[in-house]
Amino acid sequence: MAWEIGMLLGLAEHGVHLADTDLLVGTSAGSVVGAQLLGGVPLKDLYEAQLTRPAGPAQAAMGTSFVLRYALSAFLPNGTAWLGRQALRAKTVPPEERRRVIAERIGRDEWPETPLLITAVEAETGRLKVFDSTSGVSLIDAVAASCAVPLVWPPHTIDGVAYVDGGTRSVANADLARGCELLVVLAPVTGINRRPGMQAESLHVPYAVVAPNDLALTRMGRNPLDPAFRASAAEAGRQQAEREAEKIGGVWSRK
Numbered sequence: 001m002a003w004e005i006g007m008l009l010g011l012a013e014h015g016v017h018l019a020d021t022d023l024l025v026g027t028s029a030g031s032v033v034g035a036q037l038l039g040g041v042p043l044k045d046l047y048e049a050q051l052t053r054p055a056g057p058a059q060a061a062m063g064t065s066f067v068l069r070y071a072l073s074a075f076l077p078n079g080t081a082w083l084g085r086q087a088l089r090a091k092t093v094p095p096e097e098r099r100r101v102i103a104e105r106i107g108r109d110e111w112p113e114t115p116l117l118i119t120a121v122e123a124e125t126g127r128l129k130v131f132d133s134t135s136g137v138s139l140i141d142a143v144a145a146s147c148a149v150p151l152v153w154p155p156h157t158i159d160g161v162a163y164v165d166g167g168t169r170s171v172a173n174a175d176l177a178r179g180c181e182l183l184v185v186l187a188p189v190t191g192i193n194r195r196p197g198m199q200a201e202s203l204h205v206p207y208a209v210v211a212p213n214d215l216a217l218t219r220m221g222r223n224p225l226d227p228a229f230r231a232s233a234a235e236a237g238r239q240q241a242e243r244e245a246e247k248i249g250g251v252w253s254r255k
Contacts, residue, residue: 001033001050003216006050006236006238006239006241007238009046009237010237011249016245018186020129020169023115023117023177023181024038024116025172025173025177027116027171028147028166030186031142031143031147031166034118038112038113038114039108039110039112040112041107050230050234054094054227060091060225066150066183069150072149080169081124083164084162085123087123090154092151093154099140111132115133116130117130117173118143120164120165121166122162128169131172137158137199141158145158145164145166148165170194171188171190172187174199175194180203182205183203183205184248185200185207185210208252210244212236212240218236219233
């Protein structure tokens with residue numbers, strides 16, 4: 001979240017306003033940032049919030065077990081469902097506690113006017129689920145489902161169906177932008193499942209994909225869920241934006 005927010009603010013400072021979009025696809029952390037951004041929270045306020053000192057130590061981590069199972073799922077037949085079923089058996093915090101955290105981050109439960117697609121995956125089947133303003137689902141519930149990192153956070157149940165993080169299907173789900181005339185992807189991780197560059201290329205439109213550079217990766221720390229690194233990650237994203245502005249602006253200026 002912090003790196004994405006830093007990138008968005010830095011790009012805006014260089015005249016590239018990605019908030020002026022016709023469609024936003026949000027996956028995991030991107031679903032939170034998308035809901036905040038399209039919900040009218042000023043970028044400067046989002047950035048300043050990342051610079052505040054965290055109240056306590058990291059509450060979760062993507063440890064060795066997560067990394068190994070995530071990597072294995074990429075090579076198994078319907079590995080996404082396998083990972084989802086693993087998540088259903090994992091011991092985590094209560095779902096209602098996790099939902100409360102998501103609600104505090106978003107601050108509102110109304111879908112924005114700009115089309116927002118939020119991705120999640122059915123834990124049992126591995127099928128992609130895309131929530132939007134027409135789904136009849138609370139915005140908070142949709143984001144909670146998209147952020148339900150398997151083995152780390154509890155699956156989030158909506159209408160009797162348990163969902164896990166949309167990133168288990170793809171780190172960016174950029175292919176959902178089909179029909180758009182151009183595309184910009186901010187990918188905090190590139191992953192090994194449906195890489196965002198390959199998805200973007202398959203749409204046959206002008207595109208730019210940006211992932212953290214080496215400096216940003218260092219400042220994000222080894223545990224992407226550790227709030228102690230959010231300030232340095234946000235600052236790194238803002239600094240990286242200066243280097244990426246020309247490339248992204250070259251695509252966005254065609255809008």
